[in-house]
Amino acid sequence: MMLENYAAGIARWLHFFFGIMWIGLLYYFNFVQADSLRAANADGTGAGIVKHVLPRALFYFRWAAVATWLMGAVMLLTIGNGTGFVDAFTLKQPFTPIGIGAWLGTIMLFNVWTFIWQNQKKVLGLVPATEEQKGRARRVAFLASRVNTMLSIPMLFFMAAGYTHKSMLGL
Amino acid sequence: MKNPLDSLAATVSLGFVLTAVLYVIVKFIETAAIAS
Numbered sequence: 001m002m003l004e005n006y007a008a009g010i011a012r013w014l015h016f017f018f019g020i021m022w023i024g025l026l027y028y029f030n031f032v033q034a035d036s037l038r039a040a041n042a043d044g045t046g047a048g049i050v051k052h053v054l055p056r057a058l059f060y061f062r063w064a065a066v067a068t069w070l071m072g073a074v075m076l077l078t079i080g081n082g083t084g085f086v087d088a089f090t091l092k093q094p095f096t097p098i099g100i101g102a103w104l105g106t107i108m109l110f111n112v113w114t115f116i117w118q119n120q121k122k123v124l125g126l127v128p129a130t131e132e133q134k135g136r137a138r139r140v141a142f143l144a145s146r147v148n149t150m151l152s153i154p155m156l157f158f159m160a161a162g163y164t165h166k167s168m169l170g171l
Numbered sequence: 172m173k174n175p176l177d178s179l180a181a182t183v184s185l186g187f188v189l190t191a192v193l194y195v196i197v198k199f200i201e202t203a204a205i206a207s
Contacts, residue, residue, distance in 0.1 A: 030179060030182070031179065034179075035179075091200065093200075093201075093204045096197050096200050096201060097197055100193055100196075100197060143174065143176055146176035146177075146179075146182050147176065149179075149182050149183070149186065150176070150182050150183075150185045150186040150189065151186070151189070152186065153183065153186030153187060153189065153190055154186065154189050154190035154193050157190050157193075157194070158193070158197075
């Protein structure tokens with residue numbers, strides 16, 4: 001019991017730490033970089049961003065996503081004698097709100113590794129691609145990133161479902 | 172037709188709409204569970 005409490009507390013802390021890193025970089029890509037890069041490409045100064053900023057940002061972005069999910073899973077496993085994880089993903093009472101948040105976070109993690117990173121590898125030249133393929137990869141990665149930005153809003157609402165949401169969600 | 176996700180404002184707006192839709196669904200599940 002004591003060990004579970006430590007694990008839950010540390011996992012919760014690290015879930016926030018890695019979650020802020022992940023979603024912070026997601027918002028950087030969408031709220032800052034997308035338009036800035038378009039403007040920088042127009043005046044010929046965008047190459048530095050793609051060469052020096054993007055690879056480093058994507059490294060922390062994709063691995064923070066994994067760490068966030070894992071810490072969330074540890075937190076759920078420490079609830080209800082280990083049944084919290086399954087109860088959340090099956091939207092069982094009283095895990096429905098956090099279950100919705102967990103599903104949204106899982107879909108977002110899938111998007112990061114399947115659509116964003118696989119296509120950004122082509123954009124960055126880490127895997128061979130023609131200019132046409134790079135253009136298409138850039139578009140798919142952009143739309144997947146926008147989908148994740150959209151999903152992050154309800155994800156944060158349900159992830160934060162605690163005492164402050166008690167009156168709204170009936171927890 | 173332009174994809175609404177090309178607009179950052181539309182993306183954020185859709186996020187709030189999706190939150191409202193999911194909130195209604197969760198409240199429905201909660202209410203149904205209490206009634207049963």
